[in-house]
Amino acid sequence: MNTVKINSIKNLNGHIEIRIEADESHKNPILYVKARKEENCSLSFSPYSFNNNKVIFRIPASSLSYTNIYYDAYLEYINRDGDLVQERIKNSSRRKRLALNLLNLKHQRVQHSEHEYLVTEYFAVGGYLAFQVRETDEYDNYKYKLKEFLACLLAPLMYWRYKDSKLIYEKFSNYARDNSFYYFAYTQKNDKHNKLFYIITKNSPDIKNLEPYKKNVVYFMSIKHILLILISKYFIASESKGHAYAWRHNQSIPRYFLNRKPFVFLQHGVLGLKKVDRTFFANNRLNHADLFITSSEIEKKIVLDFLGYKEQDVAVTGLARWDNFKGLSKEKKIFVMPTWRVQLDLLSDEEFLRSEFYLAYSKLLHSTKIKQILHDNSYQLHFMLHPKFVRFEKYFMSDDENIKIIHQSEEPIDQELKTSELLITDYSSIMWDALYYDCPTLLFQFDQDDYLQRQGSYLDFQADLKDIIIKNPQILLKKIVAFMQNKETVNLSSLKQKYFSYTDQENSKRIYDSIGQWESSYQFKPLYKKHS
Template sequence: MNKYIRIPLRKVKRLVEKLTGFTIIVTKQKRINKTINHRTSDHAEYTYYYETLAIREHTILFESFHGKNMSCNPYAIFKRLVRDERFNDYQYVWALNDINNCPKEFLDLPNVEYVEVNSDSYLRYLASCKYLINNTSFPPYFIKKEGQVYVNTWHGTPLKTLGKDMNGSLGQHKNLMRNFMHTDYIIAPNKFTADKMIDSHDLRGIYRGKIAETGYPRVDLVLEDSINRKKQLGCKENKKIILYAPTWRGEVGNVSDEINKIIHDIKVLEKSLGEQYTILLKVHSLMQNHLKNSHKHISVVPEHVDSNELLSIVDLLITDYSSIFFDFIITKKPIIFYAYDQNQYKKDRGFYLDIEEMPGPICRSIFNVIDEVSNAQHYQDVYKEKLDFCQKTFLPLEDGQSTSRVIDAIFYNDSTYTYTVEDDKTNILMYCGGFLNNGITTSAINLLNNIDYEKYNVMVSEKGNFNEETSKNFNRLNEKVKKYYRVGSMDVLSNEADRQTHLFKYGAETFYLKGPKDYLDKEILSMYRREYKRLFGHSKFDIVIDFSGYVKFWTILFAVNSFNKKLIFQHNEMMKEYEKIVDNKYKHKENFNVIFPLYNYFDYVISVAEHTRNVNKKDLEHLVLNSDEKMVYVHNSINYTYVLDSVLLRETMKIGDKEYDSNEKSVNIQRQLVPDQSVYNFVTMGRLSPEKDHQKLIQAFVECYKKKEKIQLFIIGSGELQAELTSLIHSYGLQEKIHLVGQLENPFPLIQDCDCFVLPSNHEGQPMVLLECLILNKPIIATDIPGNRSVLENGYGEIVENSIQGLVHGMEKVMYEKPSYKVFDYKKYNIEAMEMLYKYL
């Protein structure tokens, strides 16, 4: 019979350490959970846990820098809580990707568990812990569920720009902004930081959580007793400590250049100062791994050492633009700013504050740094005024009790240091259609330039990624618009995905079978209500406007969620759009099969002109209940100042014997040909797509050209029919007379230089380009369709039969008879258009 002797694990550990000389760190299998399965795009596991798991009332999930280590504000809060008797019955969970980055003192605590980000256990805890404390952001699939308390502590007073203020690509802060909209508390060390975080992420007036201006818990760690910390890091007692903490500048996968510079600078510091100082280096984790393996002679601070605990033993700090220096100011010890690339960094990232006003010398070379170290004994005298300013502005609450204030706010609802940023304005959420080069984009930009921002906070929600075309248009939005970028994908259960597939396949047929009240299955309602929470958290919106009306995702999202009012726009004759074919495929049919019945979920369905509304009502009243009251019209607003100013923004140059615009960047040609004033010039503008019917205009131009050779035609725009139109022009041999000039950032100088604008469309809503030509007092010829008629009737232009001969007749009339038309009062028109909109808001 075999017998077994149980030996405690701690005794085995001590024996192995004694025999080998190595320190053994034991991790329990259940304590660190690895990712088992690859995370799928729909995050079905998290969604399942979100929907099914109950809240764990006395459990707190902490995460710092996406699981890199236990550090910063979450660590300071954890450290206080785990030693506070009031929280003895709490369970603490740390998102930690490497167990070696856990301080040993916490490794074997029975009420602390460690999970890897994105592991199955992580998903479970993220979906069920009562309290969530993070200093950056949770993944895009995260949703704060009812009953959870989310605290975002952030990680520093910003010298560098944040959010939308950063230079670089649009929406690079999108997941952080999304996270903020979920939080119950945003922790701020001072008013300056609170304001920058709120305004750089467009939260003012929208965010419904609380700002807790408490001071930073992590600064409490700088003020803690540090007797044993030097010894733990192997620092000699007889040497002072210099910490070099540079900002991350590299790119993931390419850190060699930055590492080489750091190695060089550390060697110079060691050679000059090594007799007096221990020189420690604190760097980004990507650099840390490289330095630790290849340059063991450099004293790189381990990942598990918290930066603020480290600052408590530092005698002099060398940094550049890292917010670590704000925390160190509390010690009043010397700070040296090694800003060798200040101008480039300012250009690439941007600053909120002038580094020259910060408390310390600015050095451009490592030798300047060494000179300033030798002057360190005079630091407090030289920089007293700047130190006092920074202390008063950025550290007024740092008295060692910031952590206690945060705990009181979160766990005991102490409102002494909290406030909200809500206001009494009406909050509007809009989707505008992707910001392509089209009339909807122009109309949206104009509306958002005209709306009253004293009454309304307006947030425009858009896709997460932009190309050159759409980013330029998006950047034209009024600076008062709050910009939101969709990030991540929907959290969907498999049965919900099946129901959505059925809805997208059958659409309006489902409506006929079920009727408006039951058109959307409970699974569709559930998944799109969950998606709204994922995107916008508990932010407050009173009105939603689907300004596009073409994208079923946004139409469903707005339709199924609760708001005081819901509006959806119709920018065209919708049944003709429904029937539009491009490349032998219906372009919009699938979307509209879903969208048209959803009109019943909106308060108003708004066409952009009365005639267009009448057509849409007639075509769709079989799908829209109460269509007489629900289907209304509001004219597009205009930006006449922009149009008139844009006419003046051009210079011209000659290439050979032809004159070209020299400052216009077009999509399809290098330079824009300037019209020859000795001939009669027609111009049109619009997407090169079927409904615009440029073929008809080209054929009408050919008929006119046979009778009068001194004419030209300029076609502004790009689109799917470009090759076909090019071939047609070449078939007539008129490529020197008919110019496809492409998409122009500023088309108005060209339009102004031409004699007459022609719009040959087969259907339109209310063409923005006609309104813009009226602002320029340009003669107009347009086909007799409802949208064109709504702009030009009563004498504002020439309305002609929608045919080749109709266009020929109009073009000859304008050329030879030179009729006069009514002058457009664009100021009065714009006031009336906005009043029409306000009536439905």
């Protein structure tokens, strides 16, 4: 089967004009634009014109809904044999693909209500035509394009100074409180000649944490930051590569270099309760980890069996943030933090308010019984949503003095865990942190059947965790009362022995040693060759 090829792409008065090579073997051609994450969202377009072995389509940029981020393009036609064929559209010229992706030449601005969106054409892995729709942000300003231009000019001059540098960061390069920060702090204290640089936004709530190490701090989207993306040897992070640069700005020269650099994945949590998407799979060309950090042999087996990594690509060390466990004094407090659900990603506000998730936690927060329980036992309840729910945070509130709605930007999760007497979550990996910190945990899985069908788990809930799983809201309240009055808990020691290879405070040292061993054997490709 011959892939349908593009002749040219133009932006014309709010339309994307696509010229495709076609002839008499492509009868009744129709262009389909399909949303990548929503199977039922597909747009079809008839030819604008068809002549001289070229079929021309014009797509109104505003027709690509902002509720879907990525779209792929297909041509459907009847071939010479009378078969209905549907093929992806590609550009076979690497030079033209790079020109479009690196220079970000093809985009249009579309107004939806009070927000402006950018519709961008680009070529995905394999050279296939795709579209991205994202809201415009400050990094679309031309001053950042100028910074990128200057960084590209400086890269050959500064290469030999920074060629051994490494970059480290956390979510959106806006935090310094997770595995990346604790590993970075370890290297600054124990390796005086390290060339590890921490990326952080200037207005980060955690900027104070980096004050002792400011000579190795670079500000997000500064010229030096972009320069180091171009030159640095590799990246280390607790998030994907995309968090090291302007979010979803996928077409630029820095992004091109970022995508091709080696990557050490410190992990954000521990694998087990939730099957992960393909972002970190070994066969993902853009985000796969060249070294994957894990906490136990059980987790390592998940990475090998389900994510497709090889033995030499995985290290069992423990998480860097666990080294900071200093046994803070406990407060009479219950910490409630549910994780996100894949089916809630694209819901409107009205649909979310009807969801089983919202109704379950709203009832818990507004329950007369939970308020009475907290009051009678002098306990506080702190409720925190996963960051992916940030646009729905406004719907979770309480007028009770013992119930506090908190946000991740206000209070680090590990601080909440270390000072709470009980954690209530569902499928979140923070369960493993709570276990490490000896914080009793209940898993409120009122939607377990639906969750397993949509998301899935690497563990057998009934075999592995049945003693702490609760499906009924009334039983959850009874368990909370029993805990407050009798400190009734499950024995954690057996779970710790099973799921953690180490429970000391040497995780960062093991990570450091593992990275050093990996680096010494990895075949790095130089950006420039030194001439004599």
